[in-house]
Amino acid sequence: MRYPASEKLEIIRTVEQSHLSAKRTLDQLGIPRRTFYRWYDRYLEGRPEALEDRPSAPSRVWNRIPAGIQDQIIELALEQSELSPRELAVRFTDGQR
Incomplete structure (x- = not known):
């Protein structure tokens, strides 16, 4: 309560x-x-x-994708629309190395 x-x-x-x-x-x-x-x-x-009550929600979420990386993923997904989400993730992470 x-x-x-x-x-x-x-x-x-x-x-x-x-x-x-x-x-x-x-x-x-x-x-x-x-x-x-x-x-x-x-x-x-x-x-x-x-x-006074404090907000219980964290101010930052640990698994949120930063905006710049999110834009790169969307761009890759639009270019490679035939890829599954898993293949897209692999392609993106391999390309970042």
Whole structure:
């Protein structure tokens, strides 16, 4: 379950002000300790603004073909339209050596 920043901050303040141990308070709230301490570390580093959700998608995809190479592949595919995708890949990679 995702919590908005305001709820995360409220949970942090509840744990800080509780007369119980952090573990018992978190158990009663149903919040995993690992999750809480990740929030708490962000809170200590950047104050409440750091509790906002972060995008989970990577900023860069490891297997994306760069635009220049993609253009070369398309050009080769248009010139050699009789090739299968596998043959096209082999022809392109062999030509790059």
